[in-house]
Amino acid sequence: MQNPTSDQPIIRFDRVDKRFGDLLVLDKLNFQVDPGERVTLIGPSGSGKTTILRLLMTLEKVTPAQDPAAEGGVIYVEGRPYSHMEKGGRLVVANERYLRQARQKVGMVFQQFNLFPNMNVLRNVTEAQVHTLKRGKDEAESKAKELLDLVGLSDRIDHYPSQLSGGQQQRVAIARALAMDPDILLLDEVTSALDPELVNDVLGVLRDIADTTSITMLIVTHEMGFARDVSNRVMMFDNGQIVEQGPPEAMFSEPQEARTQDFLRAVLAE
Ligand SMILES: Nc1ncnc2c1ncn2[C@@H]1O[C@H](COP(=O)(O)OP(=O)(O)O)[C@@H](O)[C@H]1O
Numbered sequence: 001m002q003n004p005t006s007d008q009p010i011i012r013f014d015r016v017d018k019r020f021g022d023l024l025v026l027d028k029l030n031f032q033v034d035p036g037e038r039v040t041l042i043g044p045s046g047s048g049k050t051t052i053l054r055l056l057m058t059l060e061k062v063t064p065a066q067d068p069a070a071e072g073g074v075i076y077v078e079g080r081p082y083s084h085m086e087k088g089g090r091l092v093v094a095n096e097r098y099l100r101q102a103r104q105k106v107g108m109v110f111q112q113f114n115l116f117p118n119m120n121v122l123r124n125v126t127e128a129q130v131h132t133l134k135r136g137k138d139e140a141e142s143k144a145k146e147l148l149d150l151v152g153l154s155d156r157i158d159h160y161p162s163q164l165s166g167g168q169q170q171r172v173a174i175a176r177a178l179a180m181d182p183d184i185l186l187l188d189e190v191t192s193a194l195d196p197e198l199v200n201d202v203l204g205v206l207r208d209i210a211d212t213t214s215i216t217m218l219i220v221t222h223e224m225g226f227a228r229d230v231s232n233r234v235m236m237f238d239n240g241q242i243v244e245q246g247p248p249e250a251m252f253s254e255p256q257e258a259r260t261q262d263f264l265r266a267v268l269a270e
């Protein structure tokens, strides 16, 4: 097995297939992401963006090759098999125990904030630290308070999610994800469910995190200004394949492919 080193990709999709029934959502998808890179995924609804993030969050499993004799696709994280594990010198589909360990490197924030409604803000941010990472209560609380300060919610730690605006709830969700010290942060349309006046607060927090940490980010967003400012690379998807990719300046000002041009025209006209 290779030793993980920092000069190799932090994420690598190697010929990854994903089917839902007869629907082939990802078709032998290959891509890699370097440590510290910020990659924005764009593309029409249904093009497979959320599926890619959910595979990385281990909420979905890769689909094995149809032909049992053929090798199926594999996701690697930090140089190690992630969707799979080594067994007797071969890669086999990872079991639950392996996945539980592996997914600790990855944090995700969803379009819907998904906070625990019966827990106050502080407890939302400490719960997984205590249960999953086995941190002591004091350490977890001090970490939570630091992060709630970063997202501008120090004065709301006793509130319940129902007492917060959508933008505040989403900032708690960001703090909760960061509390687990992930190496990779996945952001799936995190401002799409927010009232327009709340979008900038959330994007501001994410810009700060991008500016002050080296965390690797995969971002799905329709906020093209934000994508341009924070990402190193933009990947355009359609039908589960990469149509084209490049630095945001090039992708937004001179996209080469008609599908990208059409998509950007539609998004920017919204
Ligand atoms: N759990 C599921 N069961 C069946 N089909 C699904 C499921 N999740 C996603 N899909 C389908 O997979 C395709 C890609 O979806 P998704 O990854 O959510 O796209 P995007 O995020 O780019 O809009 C869509 O056609 C969607 O309907």
Ligand SMILES: [Mg+2]
Pocket (backbone or CB within 6 Å): 049, 050, 051
């Ligand atoms: Mg989606």
